[in-house]
Amino acid sequence: MHAGKGVVAPQRARAGIRLGPLEMRADAELTAGGLLAIGGMVSAILLSTAVLVRAAVREGREARSVPRR
Incomplete structure (x- = not known):
């Protein structure tokens, strides 16, 4: 649905839950720009998480290779 010439109307969502x-x-x-921004943020979070996990695994391997008394 178009709001005007060349302008896309914002997407709307509604959700509800009832527990007792x-x-x-x-x-x-x-808006389309907001959705793109959210996608960018999610991508950045997933990428940074992958980097942190890789660094943690590498540190764990190095810690295991050190002889312990």
Whole structure:
């Protein structure tokens, strides 16, 4: 759906959950640029996590190769 010439309307989502007396609702509205920014942030988080895991594994190997008394 287009809001105007060359402009894409923001995407909207709504979710809710009810557990007994507790009820929660959430609304979100994203533009194409916002969705792209979120994708970039998720990619950066996943990449940095992979780097941290690799560094931890490397440090673990080096610690095991040192003789212990």
